[in-house]
Amino acid sequence: MRILFFSAKSYDQEYFTLANEAFGYELSFIEAPLSQQTLSLSQGYEAICVFVNDKLDAAVLEGLAQKGVKVVALRCAGFNNVDLTAAAKLGITVLRVPAYSPEAVAEHAVALILTLSRKTHKAYNRVRESNFSLERLTGFNLYQKTIGVVGTGKIGQAFCRIMQGFGCRLLAYDLYPNEEMQSLGVEYVSFTRLLEQSDVISLHCPLTPDTHHLLDAQAFGQIKKGATLINTSRGGLIDTAAVIQALKHAQIRALGIDVYEQEEHLFFRDLSETIIQDDLIARLMSFPNVLVTAHQAFFTQEALTEIAQISLSNLSAWQQGAPLANEVKDKA
């Protein structure tokens, strides 16, 4: 089978080439993202492999189907970038990697919290300039703080386990409370109560029409004053304009984000010589208490190995007509 990779970086090529030794497929990598302009490159490929910011809307899927594409392998967990209804109508199978290393993402969320709570990003720069002053580096303990976890799926659960090790009280909000988490002492509460009581809020639910702008102006009105907000899930969970207001009015103490609403125009690229046209991200980056990483929470050796292995196994199962455990189907 020939597989065309869109948005392919050097690390995709490295890890997929290694994993492919066991499969023997013909892999082609292109750095361009999938779009109306680039979909014609898929001519002659039954299978394509895409990432988080490749937009598979109805028009793109239709174009892919015309080129003969029959299966799309997402090399990620989230699938909010795919029009599943259109894919089903066109007979295109969509596969994903539901879990590769929940700990990778959970640990990155913790890294964001600790950086913001202890200001290590500022300390690092100061010491490099021989500034050994502690002025304005005061942090806060996590011990005995209340942590609010939105979404206790695979990543949320891994995150809860880590935060328990810090001696935190854990509140959670999920449509489906998890008994194992409850037995570990995680208390499920309403979203409003979680906002009102949590010192740190970490988002781990998927982006869906229901969760779009879950953190909007109204939610920021309910959030505990001085809370720290962490988002390693999807940018669309937070209304960026509203969080900027919350930061300006010190409603929240700090913001740590690995994902951003308009990230497809920015992330995974070196734009250091470019004038950033997105005024919202520019404003966010100007706050001293905002930490932005560019969708790297998944980015560990362990996770990359798993992603490549599972993506190729998914395609192998599809090719052989075997049951597709990791197929994403339209719910409608």
Ligand code: NAI
């Ligand atoms: P999962 O499917 O195991 O868990 C999601 C949880 O959210 C489930 O327990 C579900 O019941 C809950 N949920 C769904 N709708 C909800 C709602 N309206 N309100 C509250 N809870 C709701 O997913 P997993 O693997 O834990 O991943 C979570 C998200 O993390 C993914 O959807 C993806 O967007 C993001 N992610 C980010 C990565 C990164 O590198 N930054 C890497 C991998 C995933």
